[in-house]
Amino acid sequence: MSVSAPPALAFEDVHHDYRGKPALDGVSLAVKPGEIVALLGPSGCGKTTLLRIAAGLERPRAGRVAVAGRVLAEAGVFVPPEKRGIGLMFQDYALFPHLDLAANVGFGLGRRPGPLAPAIVADLLSRVGLADRAHAYPHMLSGGEQQRVALARAMAPRPSVLLMDEPFSNLDQRLRRGMRSELLGLLRSTGAAGVLVTHDPDDAMAVADRIALMRAGRLVQVGTPEEIFRAPVDLFAAKFFTDLEEIPAEVRNGRAETPLGSFAAEGVRDGVGLVCIRRDAFVLDAAEAEFAARVVTTRFLGEHRSVGLAIDGLSRPIEAIVDSRSAVAAGDRVGVSLDRSEVFVFPA
Amino acid sequence: MPRSPGSALAVPDGFALAGLAMAAVAVAPILALAAIAAGGSGDLWSHLFTTVVPSATVETTLLALGVAAFVIVVGTATAWLVAAHDFPGRGLLEVALLLPLAFPAYVLAYSWLDLLHPIGPIQSAIRALLGYTRPADFRLPDPRSLPGAVLVFGLALYPYVYVAVRTVFLSQMTRLTEAARMLGADGRGVFVRVALPLARPAIAAGAALAIMETLNDVGAAEFLSINTLTAAVYSTWVNRSDLAGAAQIALVMLAFVLSLLMIEKLARGNRGYAVIGRSMRPMAPRRIGGAKGVGLFLLGLLPAFLGFVVPAAHLARQAWERLAFAGVPWEIVVEVGNTLTVAGLATVVAIVAATIVVAGRRLHPGSSVHAGAARVATLGYAVPGTVLAIGLLAIFGGLDGLIRSAAGGLGLGPTGLVFSASLGAIVAAYVVRFFRLASSKIETGLERISPSLDQSARTLGRTPFGVMREIHLPLLTPTMAGAALLVFVDCMKELPATLLLRPLNFETLATHLYGEAARGTYENGALAALLIVAFGLLPIILLTGLGRRAPVRAQPIGETA
Numbered sequence: 001m002s003v004s005a006p007p008a009l010a011f012e013d014v015h016h017d018y019r020g021k022p023a024l025d026g027v028s029l030a031v032k033p034g035e036i037v038a039l040l041g042p043s044g045c046g047k048t049t050l051l052r053i054a055a056g057l058e059r060p061r062a063g064r065v066a067v068a069g070r071v072l073a074e075a076g077v078f079v080p081p082e083k084r085g086i087g088l089m090f091q092d093y094a095l096f097p098h099l100d101l102a103a104n105v106g107f108g109l110g111r112r113p114g115p116l117a118p119a120i121v122a123d124l125l126s127r128v129g130l131a132d133r134a135h136a137y138p139h140m141l142s143g144g145e146q147q148r149v150a151l152a153r154a155m156a157p158r159p160s161v162l163l164m165d166e167p168f169s170n171l172d173q174r175l176r177r178g179m180r181s182e183l184l185g186l187l188r189s190t191g192a193a194g195v196l197v198t199h200d201p202d203d204a205m206a207v208a209d210r211i212a213l214m215r216a217g218r219l220v221q222v223g224t225p226e227e228i229f230r231a232p233v234d235l236f237a238a239k240f241f242t243d244l245e246e247i248p249a250e251v252r253n254g255r256a257e258t259p260l261g262s263f264a265a266e267g268v269r270d271g272v273g274l275v276c277i278r279r280d281a282f283v284l285d286a287a288e289a290e291f292a293a294r295v296v297t298t299r300f301l302g303e304h305r306s307v308g309l310a311i312d313g314l315s316r317p318i319e320a321i322v323d324s325r326s327a328v329a330a331g332d333r334v335g336v337s338l339d340r341s342e343v344f345v346f347p348a
Numbered sequence: 349m350p351r352s353p354g355s356a357l358a359v360p361d362g363f364a365l366a367g368l369a370m371a372a373v374a375v376a377p378i379l380a381l382a383a384i385a386a387g388g389s390g391d392l393w394s395h396l397f398t399t400v401v402p403s404a405t406v407e408t409t410l411l412a413l414g415v416a417a418f419v420i421v422v423g424t425a426t427a428w429l430v431a432a433h434d435f436p437g438r439g440l441l442e443v444a445l446l447l448p449l450a451f452p453a454y455v456l457a458y459s460w461l462d463l464l465h466p467i468g469p470i471q472s473a474i475r476a477l478l479g480y481t482r483p484a485d486f487r488l489p490d491p492r493s494l495p496g497a498v499l500v501f502g503l504a505l506y507p508y509v510y511v512a513v514r515t516v517f518l519s520q521m522t523r524l525t526e527a528a529r530m531l532g533a534d535g536r537g538v539f540v541r542v543a544l545p546l547a548r549p550a551i552a553a554g555a556a557l558a559i560m561e562t563l564n565d566v567g568a569a570e571f572l573s574i575n576t577l578t579a580a581v582y583s584t585w586v587n588r589s590d591l592a593g594a595a596q597i598a599l600v601m602l603a604f605v606l607s608l609l610m611i612e613k614l615a616r617g618n619r620g621y622a623v624i625g626r627s628m629r630p631m632a633p634r635r636i637g638g639a640k641g642v643g644l645f646l647l648g649l650l651p652a653f654l655g656f657v658v659p660a661a662h663l664a665r666q667a668w669e670r671l672a673f674a675g676v677p678w679e680i681v682v683e684v685g686n687t688l689t690v691a692g693l694a695t696v697v698a699i700v701a702a703t704i705v706v707a708g709r710r711l712h713p714g715s716s717v718h719a720g721a722a723r724v725a726t727l728g729y730a731v732p733g734t735v736l737a738i739g740l741l742a743i744f745g746g747l748d749g750l751i752r753s754a755a756g757g758l759g760l761g762p763t764g765l766v767f768s769a770s771l772g773a774i775v776a777a778y779v780v781r782f783f784r785l786a787s788s789k790i791e792t793g794l795e796r797i798s799p800s801l802d803q804s805a806r807t808l809g810r811t812p813f814g815v816m817r818e819i820h821l822p823l824l825t826p827t828m829a830g831a832a833l834l835v836f837v838d839c840m841k842e843l844p845a846t847l848l849l850r851p852l853n854f855e856t857l858a859t860h861l862y863g864e865a866a867r868g869t870y871e872n873g874a875l876a877a878l879l880i881v882a883f884g885l886l887p888i889i890l891l892t893g894l895g896r897r898a899p900v901r902a903q904p905i906g907e908t909a
Contacts, residue, residue: 055526055530056529057526057529057530080529080534081526081529081530082528082529082530082531082532082533082534082537083532084530086530087530088526088527088530090523090526090527092523094523094524094526094527096524096527096528096542096546097546098545098546098548107528107531107533107541108530108531108532110532153527153531154530154531156531157531157532
């Protein structure tokens with residue numbers, strides 16, 4: 001990949017609204033060739049709108065959309081979806097109920113498909129493990145199988161960009177894991193860039209090279225899963241990935257003071273602040289305890305154990321998630337230390 | 349007494365009895381028809397089959413094919429126009445295209461014949477424009493011909509296809525058309541490769557309905573000089589008083605309807621297109637502005653214009669002139685009363701019976717008696733009104749004969765006709781014909797009530813009847829009101845069975861119109877026709893009120909809840 005290669009898909013300052021209600025407010029994002037980007041955010045944050053604008057199913061009110069340097073949408077320009085060469089996998093799959101699997105997958109190869117079409121269809125069906133069901137109809141398939149057909153159909157015209165709308169939302173946990181790796185494998189083998197929309201941070205982290213976290217029509221943070229997870233820019237970004245204990249703090253001269261101790265708070269202005277601690281940051285029975293706590297509840301959760309801790313100076317117990325092999329019982333007094341990489345300080 | 353779900357076979361309950369009674373009422377006329385036909389003389393049979401039946405079969409077939417072609421093309425094209433395109437006036441057009449539903453074919457035929465009469469408003473205007481003075485100098489082709497009949501029936505009946513196809517386009521197509529476009533299909537490709545194949549079952553169903561209405565019609569074909577099988581049944585009975593002969597032709601018609609239903613099944617294909625996913629967002633239409641948009645609007649408006657606006661305006665003017673000249677004629681008041689009485693009675697019977705039968709089937713899952721009776725009871729919808737009336741005449745005539753001989757044996761005077769030609773016969777005919785309409789609407793409403801409500805009511809000590817009374821009826825009230833309106837209006841418009849079964853001198857709005865058109869007089873006909881059309885508008889208002897949806901462009905798109 002040369003440095004000068006234009007992005008596979010680029011949004012530049014894209015604005016959109018529905019009946020005057022803003023949906024996108026100046027989004028700029030570039031997806032590199034072969035890269036997989038997850039648009040992550042809660043319901044109504046605009047992620048699906050952004051996807052539909054890329055697909056050409058919506059026309060942005062302002063801004064520019066380009067694929068491999070070719071402008072698809074800007075003022076006075078709008079390339080219709082069928083001329084974009086972009087693949088889209090729908091959340092509900094949108095398989096054609098009147099066509100069998102082979103015809104569904106072959107649909108994008110044109111009305112009079114060339115001599116190679118049957119081979120392309122057969123190859124894709126076998127890659128998604130459905131070679132023997134070529135003449136089955138969509139309603140005869142399970143949800144996971146329908147998903148695979150939708151993927152094969154979207155890939156058949158060899159799009160340079162594949163868009164996916166909540167690709168895993170209709171699958172159960174077990175299928176979800178299998179489908180993630182299958183999707184990754186197929187995308188990598190064709191070299192297509194991928195953009196998926198999801199509200200599930202686990203899906204995003206499992207599949208994406210980079211995550212674009214969105215809220216209320218804006219990008220909050222863009223980075224690798226690890227960057228965003230390790231260094232969230234604000235409370236919203238931190239809370240989106242895991243549950244947090246939020247401890248009110250007094251910030252003064254770059255330090256945040258709490259009943260649990262003092263934390264580095266560079267760049268946070270003086271006044272009331274919030275110390276946010278991921279629940280797995282607590283270490284019980286630590287050799288060098290930072291503060292003492294009393295165990296009020298415990299619950300066994302398989303790999304983990306949830307422990308309610310009462311701490312002097314806090315009005316209510318906090319919840320810690322620890323290894324389930326650590327034996328603690330209600331009533332125990334424990335010394336606690338903190339993994340400081342899992343602690344963030346934000347202005348309140 | 350506690351009842352286990354499977355026990356219905358052993359102890360027939362009230363629901364089962366009601367279902368069986370309705371099934372018997374639906375089947376009896378057909379059986380009577382067969383019995384009477386078999387009892388007819390062989391001479392007549394061969395006479396009818398060499399003279400009347402072949403030509404009537406050919407004309408009926410040609411008319412049916414012509415109407416089918418017209419409604420399929422116009423219904424599908426208009427549905428695609430309003431579903432997939434956005435142009436100024438699209439919302440208005442969506443509703444306007446439904447309006448011809450208010451015109452029964454015989455009213456439309458009546459109106460157009462009056463309009464196109466050699467000394468009627470259109471031909472007179474053309475002559476004035478071209479400078480001719482006498483009707484003999486210039487004349488448009490006579491609408492009383494097969495092409496004329498196809499146009500009139502087609503204009504009255506294309507909305508059946510339009511409604512069915514538009515529903516498919518609006519409810520199922522969104523994601524699929526988007527998916528097709530993402531895969532490179534342009535507007536035409538989407539229509540040919542996705543929309544049309546998916547709409548095929550709806551097209552077939554709508555066209556079959558239109559053809560069945562055509563076969564059922566007795567007025568329009570006669571006004572337009574088309575000698576259909578229905579007209580043959582009617583004239584064989586009315587002009588020759590030959591019940592057996594009429595029954596024989598009626599059986600030919602039934603064969604016709606059965607083959608139509610089979611063709612429809614084939615055309616629909618044996619796959620039901622199970623729609624996957626739950627995309628309810630309407631299709632994003634292609635925006636077309638400027639002169640092209642105006643052109644599309646006008647083109648789309650044409651069927652509504654010819655099928656409603658022009659004839660309705662004509663009827664309104666004629667009726668207004670008549671009212672201004674003669675005031676409100678008393679006969680019309682009586683006829684409105686008669687019409688409301690028989691239609692109202694039939695509606696009440698049909699809705700009550702349908703509710704009991706449909707709820708009975710639901711409350712006895714797995715019972716073949718309840719399910720079978722409910723199914724048989726709906727068959728009457730497929731029997732043309734004339735055929736049904738001949739069957740009922742056979743039954744009621746037989747009953748009257750029994751009473752006559754019994755009265756004679758007792759030394760009483762002549763009893764006359766007790767059953768035949770009574771309001772009861774008309775009501776029975778309406779109930780049999782429109783039972784399916786009532787039961788399908790109520791079934792749809794019932795399906796929206798979760799079965800767990802039934803189950804919890806049963807575990808809380810209610811009998812099946814108690815569940816119907818305390819759970820279904822309160823929740824179904826709006827559904828039943830809607831169904832009652834539809835049945836009522838269909839009863840009001842019904843002509844063929846009313847014509848054959850009415851008592852002497854009993855006139856409804858429909859039979860009045862028929863009488864005036866048959867006699868060639870047009871005194872109060874326009875007023876009766878206008879009233880029928882006005883009532884016919886009620887279900888359309890209901891339809892558009894229920895079908896209302898938010899404008900397409902402004903929906904928040906696909907965000908997961």
